Amino acid sequence: MNFIVEYWYQIVFALIVVSAAVIKVTKFCKQSKQEQYEQIKGWLLQAVLLAERDFGSGTGKLKLSIVYSEFCERMPWLANVIPFQLFCSYVDDALADMKEILESNKAIASVVESKVEN
Numbered sequence: 001m002n003f004i005v006e007y008w009y010q011i012v013f014a015l016i017v018v019s020a021a022v023i024k025v026t027k028f029c030k031q032s033k034q035e036q037y038e039q040i041k042g043w044l045l046q047a048v049l050l051a052e053r054d055f056g057s058g059t060g061k062l063k064l065s066i067v068y069s070e071f072c073e074r075m076p077w078l079a080n081v082i083p084f085q086l087f088c089s090y091v092d093d094a095l096a097d098m099k100e101i102l103e104s105n106k107a108i109a110s111v112v113e114s115k116v117e118n
Contacts, residue, residue: 041097044071044094045098047070048063048091051067053111053112054066067091
C-alpha cells in the first residue's frame with residue numbers, strides 16, 4: 001500500500017500511456033484496409049522525404065533501412081504483420097509519390113536539397 005501512495009503519479013502516467021496506445025491500436029484496427037493503407041502510405045511518404053533530405057540520392061539501401069527501423073519502432077505491432085517485401089513495395093510507392101511531389105512543388109524540393117547540401 002505504501003508503494004501505491006509513494007508512486008501514484010507514475011502509476012497514473014503509465015496507465016494513461018497504456019490506455020492511449022490501446023486506443024490508437026484499436027482505432028487503427030477498426031479502419032478499413034484502404035484507410036489503413038492510406039495512413040501507412042502517408043507516414044511512409046513523410047519518412048521517405050525526411051530520409052531523402054538527410055541522406056540525399058544514391059543511398060537507397062541506407063534510407064530503406066532507416067525508414068524500416070523507424071517503422072519498426074513506431075508501429076511494432078504492424079511490423080510483425082507486414083512482411084518486409086510488402087513493406088518494400090509500399091516504400092517504392094512512396095518514392096514514386098515523392099518524386100512527383102519534388103517535381104511539382106519547388107518549395108519542398110528546395111528544403112530537401114538544402115539539407116543535403118549542408
